[in-house]
Amino acid sequence: MYYDLFYYFVLSDFTGETQEIDDMSDLQRQIDTIVQEKFLRYVKVWTTSEPELAPKKTPSTACQWDLIKILEQELKDLGVPEVYLDEKGYLIGRIPARGKEGLSGLGFMAHVDTASDAPGKDVKPQIHKNWQGEVIKLTGDVTLDPQDIPDMKDFVGETLISSDGTTLLGADDKAGIAEIMTAVEVLMKTPGIQHGPIEVVFTPDEETGCGMDRFPVKELKSKFCFTLDGGREGELELECYNAWRVDLEFSGNVIHPGYARGKLVNAVTMASEFVSMLPRSESPEATDGRYGNYWPHAIEGNLDKAKVTVMIRDFDAEGGKRRLEAVQTFAKAVEASFPGGKVAVTEKMQYSNMKEELDKHPELEPLMLRAYEKAAVIPLVKPIRGGTDGSKLTAMGVPTPNIFAGGFNFHSVREWVPVKSMVKAVNVVLSLVEIWAEE
Ligand SMILES: [Zn+2]
Structure with missing residues (x-):
């Protein structure tokens, strides 16, 4: 029974x-x-x-x-x-x-x-x-x-x-x-x-x-x-996704705005320049199904230092790595266009x-x-x-x-x-x- x-x-x-x-x-x-x-x-x-x-x-x-x-x-x-x-x-x-x-x-x-x-x-x-x-x-x-x-x-x-x-x-x-x-x-x-x-x-x-x-x-x-x-x-x-978190730290060079010409490197501008480079066509709001994406997850900062966190998601590990490389490339491009500024990038795999x-x-x-x-x-x-x-x-x-x-x-x-x-x-x-x- x-x-x-x-x-x-x-x-x-x-x-x-x-x-x-x-x-x-x-x-x-x-x-x-x-x-x-x-x-x-x-x-x-x-x-x-x-x-x-x-x-x-x-x-x-x-x-x-x-x-x-x-x-x-x-x-x-x-x-x-x-x-x-x-x-x-x-x-x-x-x-x-x-x-x-x-x-x-x-x-x-x-x-x-x-x-x-x-x-x-x-x-x-x-x-x-x-x-x-x-x-x-x-x-x-x-x-x-x-x-x-x-x-x-x-x-x-x-x-x-x-x-x-x-x-x-x-x-x-x-x-x-x-x-x-x-x-x-x-x-x-x-x-x-x-x-x-x-x-x-x-x-x-x-x-x-x-x-x-x-x-x-x-x-x-x-x-x-x-x-x-x-x-x-x-x-x-x-x-499920492969997931990475990338933390970027933008370091500027602070000087009084009245004497800034040719000297001030604004970390806020660096960070926003970086964020604008992330392709919107590969954002969560633009993707579904099996498409991966990345997005700026958090931003904070001032003239001296700014921090941006980027999340990367992809079912395919290669797709994720391509975006990791893109983030590195964008960071280098920002560094190159702000002489005197520095960008530090830290990557962390979150789950696979x-x-x-x-x-x-x-x-x-x-x-x-x-x-x-x-x-x-x-x-x-x-x-x-x-x-x-x-x-x-x-x-x-x-x-x-x-x-x-x-x-x-x-x-x-x-x-x-x-x-x-x-x-x-x-x-x-x-x-x-x-x-x-x-x-
Ligand atoms: Zn739950």
Whole structure:
């Protein structure tokens, strides 16, 4: 019976007997209730991370501990026998194999922090049940309007969750956390399910780009890991950008403007000259699909010194290197046209496209496609125009593609998530566990 019970959770192609359909929908309803309850609880915990502090300190903000501790306790309460938490806030729950002891492990990962781009404190989630396609008014002129957000039209009749319009919602990535924790609850409360070793991993500071800098990769035993950190239902991401950050420092020569002729070298002018050389046709706002880009990310300065940060993104490493060379060339050109001025350039690779590593494990994509099929999810395989902690974990030796978490409009006060998509993500996790145990 337990064996069948598990099938009710995950089978889309059930045999059609009335009894099974009833049981399945009942269990799907339970998942629906559990994932909503967890999600609504987690989003109320303030976990905004701080990019400026993250290079020096993990977690960058103390508030992230609040959710980390809640998750630690919840794993213990669910009976997860091994719970690892280190002083940096990396939390790993280990569920030992049951009936499939020889199998290598699978991991599921999500991040506790939310982006600092929009307020993340005092989130008041709003539940829009049986949404009928109308404009959802949040606060002031903040609305969720299906005219502006065409994706909404795919979810008429569903329950949508948003913030009250004054904060972000935090579906990025608390939807991912709720989905993983729901899967843990199902696995722990259904003792008959046979599976290999499972790890669940919760990390701080993903949004700062520094989330994996101090990750205790030796603690991770899984052969493959999956982040639940994607957007709309169906997304399946095995490829991301190669990313570089270039910091330029322009040094001028300061002299009183009244005596400046032939002597003053203005660092502000140097920096702006440099910025104007970056081709706008290769900016994020001018590119999509598989096209790479670069853009001036930050600028500050005065007559004496000016600093510019440039970000470079490309799926193809060669394309990225071409832009790195272009930045160097523009910097030299500026230096040459401002005699007496100096330009110092520092390059840093931030993360690399995980595709090359993932391609070494050709069984991974078919495994994921089977799990999506079993969970009745149509896969949307696409490259991430960004990076995830999964790409960094892949570089550390644990291949980690990305699964959807279900939300939309991340990092904004218009963030929203359909509950149905969260349920589907739970089913994908359970399907992966099941199919892996069959292999
Ligand atoms: Zn995220």
